[in-house]
Amino acid sequence: MEKKYSYAEFMKVVGRNRSSVYAEKLLNEIYMDMFLNRLHREQTRGRIVKLIDDALDHRDEQKFHLYAEKLSDFREVK
DSSP states (O other): OOOOOOHHHHHHHHHHOOOHHHHHHHHHHHHHHHHHHHHHHHHHHHHHHHHHHHHHHTTOHHHHHHHHHHHHHHHHHO
């Protein structure tokens, strides 16, 4: 799902295709991909936090540590 775009690559593509319509489509694709990635990250983080809350509610120390570690790993990946 995640694509890596660089400014240099974008400029190469735009330089090869002088069409502003094509450049606009590519830029829209990049923005859409960024938006979807951010949305996915926020939803995943929310699910992990909910699992941590549930583990705390049920006083399940093992699950708490498991999900807390997942959240910590999740934050490091950014």
